[in-house]
Amino acid sequence: MTELPDTIRELAAELVGILGERGVSTELRAREKASADGSYLSPIITEQLPLGLADIVAFPTTAQQIAETVAAAVRHGVGITPRGKGTGNYGQAIPLENGLVLDLSKARGVVDVGDGHLTALAGTPIVTIEQAAHEAGQQILMYPSTAQSSIGGFLSGGSGGTGSIAHGSNHQGFVLALDVVHAVPDATLVHVEGDDAQPYVHTYGTAGIIAQATIALEPLQEWRGLFASFDDFGTAISVLREIGRLEPTPRLVSADLPVLANALPADPGIPKDRSSLRAIIDVAAVAAASELIEQAGGRVEDVRDGAQTAMKLSMISYNHPIEWLQKSDPGKYFHIEVAGDALVDRIDEVHAVYPGGMLHIEAQKDRPIGMLAGIYSSAQEVYEGFAKLAAIGVGVHNPHVWFVDHEVERTLALSESTDPAGLLNPGKLQGKRPAAVSA
Ligand SMILES: Cc1cc2nc3c(=O)[nH]c(=O)nc-3n(C[C@H](O)[C@H](O)[C@H](O)COP(=O)(O)OP(=O)(O)OC[C@H]3O[C@@H](n4cnc5c(N)ncnc54)[C@H](O)[C@@H]3O)c2cc1C
Structure with missing residues (x-):
């Protein structure tokens, strides 16, 4: 523990008393590991890395130890960035102002x-x-x-x-x-x-x-994993919206263009070069879903049971097809989060907004949501696309910023009493009082 600021050295000594030697680290490797998250998915954030480096990492294993660790950091005026598995994809878990990373992955059970x-x-x-x-x-x-x-x-x-x-x-x-x-x-x-x-x-x-x-x-519920494929993406996403409205409500309905489906881990239920639709549906809805698929000219590739199938389908949904695409060609693609019926009804216009535009889509009860990927050239081009998408009725969420964007005023008001010195995840809540003491 040499060359550490006094505040950090003193905090480390106190934390060793609470968590033991193995519960605290100031080693560079541990600090670097604790300072990275899933923001590699964003080329815009990647261009700005590194955004912060933990001075110290703590690994509490119980709820009581979490409280004691936070209390100690506050007494030393050190910022605290909590961390679970570090998969958050907007840099939310990066310690922007250094300080303590509170790694909670060992507080489990x-x-x-x-x-x-x-x-x-x-x-x-x-x-x-x-x-x-x-x-x-x-x-x-x-x-x-x-x-x-x-x-x-x-x-x-x-x-x-x-x-x-x-x-x-x-x-x-x-x-x-x-x-x-x-x-x-x-x-x-x-x-x-x-x-x-x-x-x-x-x-x-x-x-x-x-x-x-x-x-x-x-x-x-008794779930089934349903794998289907289509000649064209437009039909796949129309069927996705209808399957999403079946009763009992499906747990998941995802669809991909052939290029995204090809990037997924090989599976006989996801044939190459075809649009893929995958769903976790109640056993009572399998017949109705199969009928919708076949009436539209699609093919039911497989219907599988077992919790592992459901978990597997989940783990290739939401951001994962984009992540697989990026793995297949690192540095080439960006994505944004999109929502609205226009994703289905005006898909060609949606795809045309960005060069190489590709939608991964998920059914929801009211309106579908998705990840729109494109070939990355600059942040400016990404942001210029937002207005074009709005003009065709697509809602956009920007996954390239790390600020809290949910109930900001309420969170600010609450944090006045729960974080009076501005030490919790510094830099993530715009308008929050800055940390009183910096390590
Ligand atoms: C490929 C990919 C796919 C994804 N798919 C989804 C998805 O389907 N749905 C979805 O919602 N998200 C998704 N995400 C985002 C992210 O993975 C999830 O939000 C995930 O559940 C975050 O959990 P984590 O343990 O990794 O949290 P972390 O990344 O460690 O932390 C997330 C945020 O919560 C804070 N935090 C962590 N633990 C605590 C705590 N105990 N108390 C207070 N604050 C805490 C961190 O400081 C950070 O701001 C995806 C990300 C990637 C990279």
């Missing part, structure tokens, strides 16, 4: 499973939670395609995924209660329930660190 609810430590992988729910004859309402990511990270940085057709986003009734830690010198676990818990969701830890979460479960 399902604490309780009851009828309609499950409680887990923040670092618990979502796959572990889904499995625990299954063992109790239940299922999690939703999970991201990064199913190995942490529940705390998904609640703080993510928004939805498998299950969102029926249940929307993770700030819409998914969270029943949280044990959070505020950035105050005598921090303890604060239990918040119902409406009081929602302001901590999707705000990147800027109003409080989630130490433990209680989420809603529902009765387990």
Whole structure:
């Protein structure tokens, strides 16, 4: 621990007392690992890297240790960037102002499973939670395609995924209660329930660190993984919208152009050079979905059962086809997040907005959403496309900035009391009081 600023050396010594030698690191390799996330998906953010480097990394393993670690950092005036699995793709987990990275990936474990609810430590992988729910004859309402990511990270940085057709986003009734830690010198676990818990969701830890979460479960359904293919993408996405409206509501319906489908891991259910449609549907909806596919001239390639098939389909949904595309040709592509019926009804115009435009699409109850990829030339060209998309009725979310963009005013108001010195994930909440003391 040489050449460290005094503040960090003193904090490190205190944290070793709380977490033990193995619970704290100031090694460069650990600090670099803790300072990177999934923002490599954005060439615009990649051009700006490195955006920050942790001075110190802490690995609490219990909720109590999380509180004690936060309290110690606050007493030393050191900024705290929480981190789950580090898959967030807008740089949300990068410590923009250095300081402490609070790595919660070792604070894991399902604490309780009851009828309609499950409680887990923040670092618990979502796959572990889904499995625990299954063992109790239940299922999690939703999970991201990064199913190995942490529940705390998904609640703080993510928004939805498998299950969102029926249940929307993770700030819409998914969270029943949280044990959070505020950035105050005598921090303890604060239990918040119902409406009081929602302001901590999707705000990147800027109003409080989630130490433990209680989420809603529902009765387990018998799911099938359906693989279909089409000659043309236009037909595939029309059918996707109809399958998304079937009852019982599908858990996931995704579709890709042949070029994106070709980039996915090889699977006989995803034939090369054809538009691919993949769905997780209730066994009771398989016949209706198959009929919609075949009536439109598509082919049902396979219908598979088993939780592993559902998980596999989830893990090639949402941002993943874009990630596979980028892996196949590094540095070439960018993507933005898009929404609206125009994605189906005006697909040729949508594709024409960017050179090499390619849509990956997901069914939702009201309007489809998707990731629109294109060949990257400059940030300016990416941003110029936003107005063109708006003109054809496509809503855009910019995945190339790391600011909290959900309930900003509410989060600012809450953080006045929960983070009075501005130490929580510094730089992510615009308008927040800057950190009082910098390490
Ligand atoms: C290929 C790819 C696919 C993706 N697919 C989806 C998807 O389908 N749906 C979706 O919603 N997202 C998706 N994402 C984004 C991201 O993976 C998810 O949001 C994921 O659930 C984040 O979890 P994590 O554990 O990796 O969190 P991290 O990346 O570690 O953290 C995310 C944010 O939450 C904060 N944070 C982490 N833990 C806590 C905590 N305990 N308390 C307070 N703040 C905390 C971090 O500071 C950061 O701001 C995808 C990303 C990639 C790269």
